[in-house]
Amino acid sequence: MATTEVAGRTIVAARRPAGVLTQQLLDGPIVPTLLRLAAPNVVVIAVQAVVSAAEAMYVGWLGAEALAGVALVFPLIMLMQTMSAGGMGGGVASAVARAVGAGRRPEAEALAWHAGVIALVMGAVFTLGFLWGGPALYAAMGGTGNVLTVAVAYSRIVFSGAIAFWLFNLLAAVVRGTGNMRLPALVVLGGAVITLTVSPALILGWGPFPRLGVAGAAWAMVAYYALGTLVLLAHLASGRGLVRLSLDRLRLRTRLFWDILRVGAPGALNTIQTNLTVVMLTGLVGPFGSLALAGYGVGARLEYLQIPLVFGLGSALVTMVGTNIGAGQHARARRIMWSGAAVATVLTGSIGLIAALAPDLWLGLFSQDPDVLAAGRTYLRIVGPAYGFFGLGLSLYFASQGLGRLGWPLIAGFARLSVATVGGWIVVHRFGGELPGLFAIITLALVVFGTTVAVALWRRSS
Numbered sequence: 001m002a003t004t005e006v007a008g009r010t011i012v013a014a015r016r017p018a019g020v021l022t023q024q025l026l027d028g029p030i031v032p033t034l035l036r037l038a039a040p041n042v043v044v045i046a047v048q049a050v051v052s053a054a055e056a057m058y059v060g061w062l063g064a065e066a067l068a069g070v071a072l073v074f075p076l077i078m079l080m081q082t083m084s085a086g087g088m089g090g091g092v093a094s095a096v097a098r099a100v101g102a103g104r105r106p107e108a109e110a111l112a113w114h115a116g117v118i119a120l121v122m123g124a125v126f127t128l129g130f131l132w133g134g135p136a137l138y139a140a141m142g143g144t145g146n147v148l149t150v151a152v153a154y155s156r157i158v159f160s161g162a163i164a165f166w167l168f169n170l171l172a173a174v175v176r177g178t179g180n181m182r183l184p185a186l187v188v189l190g191g192a193v194i195t196l197t198v199s200p201a202l203i204l205g206w207g208p209f210p211r212l213g214v215a216g217a218a219w220a221m222v223a224y225y226a227l228g229t230l231v232l233l234a235h236l237a238s239g240r241g242l243v244r245l246s247l248d249r250l251r252l253r254t255r256l257f258w259d260i261l262r263v264g265a266p267g268a269l270n271t272i273q274t275n276l277t278v279v280m281l282t283g284l285v286g287p288f289g290s291l292a293l294a295g296y297g298v299g300a301r302l303e304y305l306q307i308p309l310v311f312g313l314g315s316a317l318v319t320m321v322g323t324n325i326g327a328g329q330h331a332r333a334r335r336i337m338w339s340g341a342a343v344a345t346v347l348t349g350s351i352g353l354i355a356a357l358a359p360d361l362w363l364g365l366f367s368q369d370p371d372v373l374a375a376g377r378t379y380l381r382i383v384g385p386a387y388g389f390f391g392l393g394l395s396l397y398f399a400s401q402g403l404g405r406l407g408w409p410l411i412a413g414f415a416r417l418s419v420a421t422v423g424g425w426i427v428v429h430r431f432g433g434e435l436p437g438l439f440a441i442i443t444l445a446l447v448v449f450g451t452t453v454a455v456a457l458w459r460r461s462s
Contacts, residue, residue, distance in 0.1 A: 021179045022100060022242070025323040026332075030339050037316035040185035045308045047192045055217055058200045066214050069150025072138045075275065077158060080126055082271040084166045086311055088118060089173035090401040091264020093315065094322045095256070096177025097402065100242055101326025107256070109249040112174045112236060114256045118264070119170040123163030130159040154214050161222030168225045171232040178242040179319055187231050191224040198223065266406040270397065273413040278304065280421040281442060284428055288375075288435055294367065295375025296435075302355055302362055303383065306348050306390055313344055314398025321402025337399035341454070344395035349388025356384035375435060382439040389450030396453045412452035420445035 024033055060067045092115045099108035130137075138151040172184040198209075199220035205211025212219065236245035278300065285296045317340040324333040355362055359380040363373050393416075397409040423441040 022323065025179055025320050026101070026327055026329060030320075030332075030336050031343070034313070034316050034320060034336065034340055034343070037179070037181050037319065038313045040181040041312035041315050042309070044185045044188045045312045047189055048308070051192050051195055054196055055199060055221075058203050059214060059217055061204065062213060065146045066150050068147045069143065070154055070214060070217070072143050072147070072151040073155045073158065076130070076137075076155075079271070079275050080159075080162065080165055081169070082275070082307070083268045084119075084122065084169035085173070086307075086314075087268030087271045088122065088166075088260070088264035089169050090267045090315075090318050090398065091260045091262070092118075092170050092173035093177035093318045094263045094401045094404060095259040096174055096243065097179075097319045097322030098259075098326035098404065100178055101323035102328075104326075105242065106249065108178070108243050109246060110251065110253070111256055111260065112171075112243055112245050113250050114252065114260060115170040115174055116167065117252065118257070118260060119166035120163060123166040126162035126166070127159050130155055130162075134159065150214050154218050157215055157218035158221060161225065164222060164225040164229055167229045168232065171229060171236065174236065174243060175232065175241065176315055177319055177322070179323065180241055181316065181319075183235060183241075184232075187228045190231075191228050194227070195220050195224045263401050263404055263406055266410045267397075267401060270406070270410055270413045273410075273417050274307065277417045277420055277445075280417070281424060284421070284424045284438060285435070287428065291369065291371040292375045292435060294369075295363075295372040295377075296379055298363055298367060298372065299359075299376040299379035299383070302351070302380070303387065303390065306351070306387060307394065310344050310348065310391055310394040310398070313340060313347075314395055314401075316340075317395065317398045318402045321399050322404070325403060333403065337396065337403070337457070340399060341392055341395045344391040345388045345450075348391025348394075349385075352384040352387025354384075355380045355387075356382075359384075378435055379439050382436060383443050383446070386443045386446040389446045392450035393446075393453045396450075396457055400453075400457070408456040409453050412449050412456075415452055416445045416449035419448050 059070050092111070095111050096108050099105070099111060134155045135148070135152050138148055138155070143151050172187070175183050199217050201207060201209040202212050202216025202220055203214070204216075209216075233245065235241060236243060238244075239246075281300070282293070282297070285293050317336065320336045320340075321333045324330070324336065359377045360373065362380070363376040367373060367376075393409070393412055397406070397413075400406050400409050420442055423444065424438050427437045427441055
């Protein structure tokens with residue numbers, strides 16, 4: 001039976017839960033179990049990337065204005081996705097995992113209802129916010145004429161279905177919190193097949209479908225999340241998993257909301273910081289010209305892809321760390337945290353080094369313009385070697401969600417934002433710096449991010 005120490009006294013942990021899957025999380029070999037849990041998530045990330053690229057291709061068939069209009073809305077959809085899946089979803093998965101690890105199954109089932117309430121509220125906030133403020137925001141981002149018309153039409157449909165996005169991601173987090181990574185992955189795979197076929201049919205009016213243009217892409221996306229939500233609800237209501245969505249557990253308690261929000265709210269704030277960093281840096285590169293901006297954008301896209309890649313591993317970290325914390329196995333939880341951090345650092349660091357040594361392998365997929373390639377090469381050669389620090393910080397952020405403490409990852413994210421934006425502004429506007437100087441500041445910001453989290457958590461655990 002697991003024990004833990006509080007104020008120098010050894011205390012027997014709460015009831016050890018039954019179930020083969022939970023026992024593997026508590027007793028199985030760390031790295032193989034972590035990689036086995038992460039594998040379905042990595043597949044999901046790859047599939048979602050394919051779906052996103054395919055949708056852009058379908059919309060591109062309608063012309064440049066349609067593609068530009070959707071491009072204005074896309075970052076805000078990504079913000080909603082990362083806030084719900086990685087931010088608040090991490091809080092849900094962490095709370096469920098800790099309850100399961102402690103053997104408090106009724107509490108885990110009650111948490112599922114609380115997650116649903118949070119999803120309804122947050123979905124409604126996004127719907128009202130973007131239906132009201134979307135047109136002005138897209139205009140401020142540079143949308144005019146037909147481009148703005150397309151952006152507003154696309155946005156209204158997508159964000160009218162925001163509740164479906166939030167329900168899907170938070171219910172999937174409930175399932176992942178029990179250690180079941182396979183079901184959410186299968187739902188995503190099935191939805192991807194539907195989206196890849198229905199979206200072009202609705203956009204172009206194939207067969208019996210009406211020609212809806214850009215609106216067709218939006219309706220296909222909303223339908224995917226709505227159907228996925230129904231599948232997850234059916235699973236949770238069936239009782240086939242560790243958590244059952246039963247009306248008997250429908251009693252809302254402030255403490256359970258707090259269990260989710262104390263991790264999920266800082267996590268959501270962290271995703272805002274990450275996206276804001278990208279937006280601010282893009283603004284700093286802008287004065288160097290459109291070709292430099294294009295080169296930076298292509299290079300930085302590879303950096304941005306590290307986030308969903310580490311999420312695949314990180315969602316497994318949340319569950320394994322949280323389950324062991326709940327069971328009182330704090331030392332094992334720390335070993336899992338550092339093992340996952342090592343895997344993420346090696347993975348992202350390897351990608352960065354390859355990109356630095358052979359940047360055209362990536363850049364050549366997007367452009368052959370000499371000036372664009374020159375800017376992209378400069379970025380990857382300077383910033384690429386620091387990708388390992390980015391992976392280190394991100395993985396420890398997810399592990400911290402499992403621990404139920406996000407203070408240091410949040411501080412580190414703010415430090416990265418501050419170093420990148422303030423330092424970048426000083427280099428560009430005060431010293432008349434060139435791109436290499438700005439990219440060196442971006443590198444420093446990544447090093448600060450990863451090192452701050454690692455040192456802080458190492459000192460806490462030593």
